[in-house]
Amino acid sequence: MDTTVLVIGGGATGAGTARDLAMRGVDVALVERGDFAGGTSGRSHGLLHSGARYVPGDREGAEECIAENRVLKRIAPHCVSDTGGLFVQVSGDDPEFFEEKRAACEELGIGTEELSAEQAREEVPDLADDVERALRVPDAVIHPTRLTVANAADAREHGATLLPNTEVRDLLVEDGTVRGAVVDDGSGERELRAEHVVNATGAWAGELAAMAGVEMEMAPSSGVMVAVEYDGLDTVLNRARPAADGDIVVPHDEQVVLGTTSVDVDDPDEFERDDREIDRMFEECGAMLSGLDPDRIDRVYWGVRPLYSADRERHAGRQISRGFYLLDHDERDGVSGFSSIVGGKLTTYRAMAEATADHVAERVGREGECSTAEEPLVGHDAPGRIDELVAEFEANNPADSDVIGSP
Template sequence: MDTVLVIGGGATGAGVARDLAMRGVDVTLVERGDFASGTSGRSHGLLHSGARYVPGDPEGAAECIAENRVLKEIAPHCLSDTAGLFVQVAGDDPDFFEEKRAACEQLGIETEELSAADAREAVPDLAEGVERALRVPDAVIHPTRLTVANAVDAREHGATLLPRTEVADLIIEDGAVRGALVEDGSGEFEIRAEYVVNATGAWAGTLASMADIDLEMAPSSGVMVAVEYADLDTVLNRARPAADGDIVVPHDEQVILGTTSVDVEDPDEFERDDAEIDRMFAECGAMLSGLDRERIDRVYWGVRPLYSADRERHAGRGISRGFHLLDHAERDGIGGFASIVGGKLTTYRAMAEATSDRVCKRLGVDSACSTAEEPLLGRDEPGRIDGLVAEFEADNPADSDVIAR
C-alpha cells in the first residue's frame, strides 16, 4: 500500500507529489492524460505579480507576489522574466490606474509609472491609444516545463509517476477513501493508499462524486490565441477591471492573446465560439498594434478550476481566484481524502505546500516543507527539462512553440 495517492498531474498535483516525496512520504502520482494536459497546459502562462488582483483582492495579490519571487529563485529555467506593463488606454478610468498603483505599493509590489512616450520606448509597438503604463514584476511561465520538472523531481525523491492512467472509481472502506481503481493501456488495477489527494482542478467535482461528495465547482472556459509576433518581450495587461481580452503574453516568436470567461457545466464538453477569437483581436489590439489574424498559429481553450459555494451569487469573473483546501473528513465525514481546488498557476507551489502540510498532519509525518528554498530539478542544467518533456511526450498548447524551439 502506498502512503499517498495524488490524482491529477497538472502543476498542483505534481507540486504536491514533489513536496511529499521531499518529506520522505511514499507517493504515487496518476494523471489521465499527459502531464499538464488539463488546465495548466492550456493557460496563458502568466506568472502574476499580484498587480492584476488589486485593489479588489489584496490577499490573493499578496500570495501572487510571494510565489512570484519564490519561483524566480527556484525555477528560472521554467520562466521568462519579461516584466509586465499595465497600460491605460484612452477611455479607461484614470482613477482605477491610480488605485492599482497605490494598492501595489501598499503590498510591496514593485512599480514604476511610465509616460506614454517612455512606455513606447520600452514597447515600441504599443497601440496609439495607450496613455501611460505601470511597470510591474510579471513574468511568463512555461507550464509544461514547470509541471514535468516537478513530477520528475518527485520521481527522483522516490515517487511513482503514472501518466495516461485514468481513475475509474475510488475505493471506499470503513468511511474512508483507501485508494483508487485505475485503468491504463494494459487494463484495470488497484492502487491502495492511506491517503488520497484530489488535485484534478476543474474535474475535482467529478472525482469527489465517486465518494458521494458534492463539490461546488464553477468552472469557466477561456480562449487563448497564439499569434506569430516577434517584437514583444513584455507582458501587457489592461489597466481596467478584469474583462475579456486584457492580457497579452509574449513568447519567443509569438504572443498569446487572452482571455474570455464563460461558465461551463462540463470541463470536457462545452461550446467554443469563434466570436471569442474575434474579441481577442479587438480588445488586445487596443494595447498592441500589428496583430494579424492571418498569422494565428493555434487557438485553444482552457478551463479554470473555480470553486464557489454560492454559484447563484458568484459566477465567472466574480468568483475568487484564491485556493481552497477541503479536508473531507472534517467537511463530509469521509476520511483519508482531501481536495485542493481553485487557485492559479502562479500559486501552485503554495497550494501544494498547504495540501502536503495537511496530509502530513493526518499521517503523523513530522517533516517541514522545503520547496520554497530547494531549487527545482533542472535549474542548474536547464537544457535537461525539454529532454524530460520529450520523455513523457507532453505536448500542450500553452507552450508548445517554446518547447519546439
C-alpha cells in the same frame, strides 16, 4: 501496488504536491489520466502574476502572487522568462483605477514605475496609439509544461511513483474511508491502495469527489487563448481596467498569446467553443498592441479554470475568488482519508501544494517541513535538461508548444 499517499491530477498543483510530500520522505504516487499538465495548467496563458492584476480588489490574492512570483523566479528560472510587465491605460479607461492600482501595489511591496506614453513606447514601440501611460510591474512568463514536468521529475528523484496516462475509474471506499482508487493505464484495471488520497484534479474535482459520495460544487469557466505569430514583444501587457475579456498579452519567443474570456460551463470536457471569442481577442488586445494579424494565428485553445463556489448563482465567472481552498472531507463530509485542493492559479501552485502536503503529512503521521520554496527544481542548472524530460514524458500542451525545445 500500495502507497502512503495517492495524488490524483498531474497538473502543476498535483505534481507540486507529490514533490513536496516526496521531499518529506512520504511514499507517494501521482496519477494523471493524460499527459502531465494536460488539463488546465497546459492550457493557460502562462502569465506569472506579480499580484498587480488583483489589486485593489483582492489584497490576499495579490500577496500570495507576489510571494510566489519571487519564489518561482528563484527555484524555476528554467521555466520562467523574466520579462516584466506593463499595465497600460488606454484612452477611455478610468484614470482613477490606474492610480488605485499603483497605490495598492506600493502598499503591498509590489514594485512599480509609472511610464509616460512616450517612455512606454521606447520599451514597446508597437503600443497602440491610444495608450496614454503605463505602470511597470514584476510580471513574468511561465512555461507550464516545463514547470509541471520539472515538479513531477523532481518528485520522482525523491522516490515518488509517476503514473501518467492512467485513468481513475473509481475510488475505493470502505466504511466511510477512501482507501485508494481503481486505475487503468490501458492494460486493464487494477487497485492502487493508499492511506490518503488527494484530489488535485482541478476543474474535474467535483467528478472525482462524487466517486467517494462527496458533493462538491465547482464553477468552472472556459477561456480562449490565441497564439499569434508576432516578433518583437518582450514584455507582458495588461489592460489597466477591471478584469475583462481580452486584457492580457503574453510574449513568447516569436509569438504572443492573447487572452482571455470567461464563460461559465457545466462540463469541463464538453462545452461550446465560440469563434466569436477569437475575434474579441483581436479587438480587445489590439487596443493595447498594434499589428496583430488574424491571418497569422498559429493555434487557438481553450482552458477551463478550476473555480470553486458553494453558490454558483451568487458568485459566477470573474466574481468567483481566484484564491484556493483545501477541503478536508473527513471534517466536511464525514469521509476520511480524502482531501481536495481546488481553485487557485498557476502562479500559486507551490503554495497550494505546500498547504496540501502540510495537511496530508499530519493526517498520515509523517514529520518533516516544507522545503520547496528553497530547493530549486530539477534541471535548473542543466541547460536543455528540462526539455529532455518533457520529451521523455511526451508532454505536449498548447500553452507553450512553440517554446519547448527552442534554444
